[in-house]
Amino acid sequence: MKVVLIKDFEGYGTIGTVINVKDGFARNYLIPRGIALPATESNLRHVQSILSQKQRKLQKEKEKALALAKKLEGLVLEIKHQVGEKGKLYGSVTSTEIAKALAEKGFEIDRKKIILAKPIRDVGIHTVSIRLHPEVEVQIKVDVQPQE
Structure with a gap:
């Protein structure tokens, strides 16, 4: 089963990474714990929007830090x-x-x-x-x- 990670998961990847795992591992562990979502088109778009928001936030924080x-x-x-x-x-x-x-x-x-x-x-x-x-x-x- 293909899933997209919505949290960093050691040994598997970072946010936004699409990985192929066994169905049981995805259904019983990754998805219930909020670590991954099924790799559907809408979930991929959702994760990309989260990543872009996070990137903008980090850039703003860096600009404030540089000014200080x-x-x-x-x-x-x-x-x-x-x-x-x-x-x-x-x-x-x-x-x-x-x-x-x-x-x-x-x-x-x-x-x-x-x-x-x-x-x-x-x-x-x-x-x-x-x-x-x-x-x-x-x-x-x-x-x-x-x-x-």
Whole structure:
């Protein structure tokens, strides 16, 4: 039986792929679980419209991410933190603190999008990556200063 996948299914394909499977597998597993539909002409058109909508949505998200990346480029955040001997911080600067500092500057960015290569435990300027979109990543500087 030929079916068209409406969800990604590991080992078989991605959305929109037409595959040939045994009748029982299609009727008893793929179709009831909403993974596939019979490969009729109308179902193929339906899946193509879903794919085109998804593509447009991803393109809009990418454009928004590129615009935000342009605004963030060259940004230097100042974060004050308690410091012990030899310029070492008590604890470390976390992605939550960076997200809060970005929010104060007017940029609402989820802390999960902030990528720290290693924990920031020293005073000074550090480079931090922010992944705004799977294809858009921007670097900002974080200036950690001692708290008075």
